[in-house]
Amino acid sequence: MTDVIPTPSIPRVPVAGGGTFPVHRIYCVGRNFADHAREMGASVPDAAERGRPMFFSKPADAIVVGHDDVIPYPPSTSDLHHEVELVVAIGTDAPEGVLPIDQAQALVYGYAVGLDLTRRDLQAAAKQKGHPWDAAKGFDASAPISEIVHAAEVGDLAALNLSLEINGEVRQQSLLDQMIWNVPEILHELSRLWRLRAGDLVFMGTPSGVAALKPGDRFSARLENVGERHGVIAG
Ligand code: MN
Numbered sequence: 001m002t003d004v005i006p007t008p009s010i011p012r013v014p015v016a017g018g019g020t021f022p023v024h025r026i027y028c029v030g031r032n033f034a035d036h037a038r039e040m041g042a043s044v045p046d047a048a049e050r051g052r053p054m055f056f057s058k059p060a061d062a063i064v065v066g067h068d069d070v071i072p073y074p075p076s077t078s079d080l081h082h083e084v085e086l087v088v089a090i091g092t093d094a095p096e097g098v099l100p101i102d103q104a105q106a107l108v109y110g111y112a113v114g115l116d117l118t119r120r121d122l123q124a125a126a127k128q129k130g131h132p133w134d135a136a137k138g139f140d141a142s143a144p145i146s147e148i149v150h151a152a153e154v155g156d157l158a159a160l161n162l163s164l165e166i167n168g169e170v171r172q173q174s175l176l177d178q179m180i181w182n183v184p185e186i187l188h189e190l191s192r193l194w195r196l197r198a199g200d201l202v203f204m205g206t207p208s209g210v211a212a213l214k215p216g217d218r219f220s221a222r223l224e225n226v227g228e229r230h231g232v233i234a235g
Helices: 034-039 101-107 120-129 183-191
Strands: 012-014 020-022 026-030 054-058 063-065 069-071 084-090 108-115 143-145 161-166 169-175 201-203 218-223 227-233
Touching: 012 063, 084 161, 084 183, 101 108, 101 183, 108 218, 108 227, 143 227, 183 201
Parallel strands: 026 201, 063 143, 069 227
Antiparallel strands: 012 020, 026 054, 084 108, 084 201, 108 143, 161 169, 161 218, 218 227
16 A cells, blocks of 8 residues: 655754664653752652653654754743753663563663653643643654764763753753662663654653743763763754
8 A cells, every 4th residue: 555645754863973872662761860859840850759650741742953053942832941851772672561660671782861841831731630641742853863873972870960951051060970860770660651662752851940941042961981962052
């Protein structure tokens, strides 16, 4: 049978050193840093009673790759927020069933740094009404991302510094050891809900300091050992 429309293109992220990573799905973790949960007025789970992580997703074509490019200011919001995040790139299909924590790292191809752009006003309204977050989180161009760096070149994540500057001023900064759930734990929890596939990206949640982006703002997201993602919000 012949397709009746042109085939939609598969979004791809460049890989440091060459090649591209085709994107299958984008999963995102909510409230994975205690200081951010606190600033959002959410209850902060302690390590012993952290319960289960909260997930949402973005469409695969929400990613924006590039250097120093212009990111559109999205429609239907007057409160676009930045959230700088570690992004995990899955390189191998998970086995069927729940993924054991001690087997999770083997699925990781590499890491990137990205922004989980958020229409905070729409998110606040959705939270109040118990509505889904898709319009707040999964809009077009809501996930600017850096190149992906192979996991072996990044090494241990815990001591790495994640940061975001807006117009040269540091807005967000944290070591990755401040995450409530680490990467193998998150992949284990995701596997209880979805079968992880090669091509999946996981946005790991943001530290405190989220705030509004204005048209014309320049951002520089950085993750030690991984790299940088610069851009400007359309003016
Ligand atoms: Mn986020």
